[in-house]
Amino acid sequence: xxxxxxxxxxxxxxxxxxxxxxxxxxxxxxxxxxxxxxxxxxxxxxxxxxxxxxxxxxxxxxxxxxxxxxxxxxxxxxxxxxxxxxxxxxxxxxxxxxxxxxxxxxxxxxxxxxxxxxxxxxxxxxxxxxxxxxxxxxxxxxxxxxxxxxxxxxxxxxxxxxxxxxxxxxxxxxxxxxxxxxxxxxxxxxxxxxxxxxxxxxxxxxxxxxxxxxxxxxxxxxxxxxxxxxxxx
Numbered sequence: 188x189x190x191x192x193x194x195x196x197x198x199x200x201x202x203x204x205x206x207x208x209x210x211x212x213x214x215x216x217x218x219x220x221x222x223x224x225x226x227x228x229x230x231x232x233x234x235x236x237x238x239x240x241x242x243x244x245x246x247x248x249x250x251x252x253x254x255x256x257x258x259x260x261x262x263x264x265x266x267x268x269x270x271x272x273x274x275x276x277x278x279x280x281x282x283x284x285x286x287x288x289x290x291x292x293x294x295x296x297x298x299x300x301x302x303x304x305x306x307x308x309x310x311x312x313x314x315x316x317x318x319x320x321x322x323x324x325x326x327x328x329x330x331x332x333x334x335x336x337x338x339x340x341x342x343x344x345x346x347x348x349x350x351x352x353x354x355x356x357x358x359x360x361x362x363x364x365x366x367x368x369x370x371x372x373x374x375x376x377x378x379x380x381x382x383x384x385x386x387x388x389x390x391x392x393x394x395x396x397x398x399x400x401x402x403x404x405x406x407x408x409x410x411x412x413x414x415x416x417x418x419x420x
Contacts, residue, residue, distance in 0.1 A: 219254060272288060272291070292333070311328045322344055326342075396415075
């Protein structure tokens with residue numbers, strides 16, 4: 188694990204001179220649901236800022252994403268996250284898009300923090316056919332520390348033009364979990380969303396409505412509904 192972290196830090200340090208286009212986004216969510224799991228029980232909200240930078244024209248991007256509970260800080264502070272993602276676009280024929288990369292999840296504020304017990308690493312690949320209706324997308328994630336398992340999604344989305352300035356995006360996915368933070372295997376969750384990006388100059392505001400329908404009790408026993416609001420530059 189230490190070797191993986193060292194490699195990531197080396198890549199980040201070497202990429203600094205190549206930094207290109209950057210973007211910043213801040214999300215507010217009325218609850219934090221991830222892969223079907225309710226990570227802040229009892230319907231607590233979170234703020235989730237992120238920063239992404241492209242490394243020149245290499246197709247490589249570096250992202251830092253974080254989540255901080257907005258209530259009961261004494262209880263939820265150990266669950267706050269700061270995650271790092273290194274992603275690389277794979278050249279494919281027209282109509283296809285693919286990226287592969289590494290996620291590094293960090294629970295840096297946990298009591299008695301150790302890299303072994305409070306961080307996790309995950310490799311992933313995402314393949315999409317963007318010239319077909321709903322842009323079908325297949326994503327595969329394999330965690331080899333805390334989650335120690337496989338998570339796969341198949342989904343799609345569609346954009347509807349409401350006016351010259353306003354559009355609506357609708358999408359969803361079905362998730363398959365094989366022993367990632369659970370003991371069993373099976374289809375675990377269905378996620379659905381509607382969001383409406385609103386462009387205000389360089390700023391984009393994105394309200395959203397999200398629904399998660401659980402398929403495995405081991406992941407979640409309740410349907411989750413939450414709202415989100417994003418500001419992106």
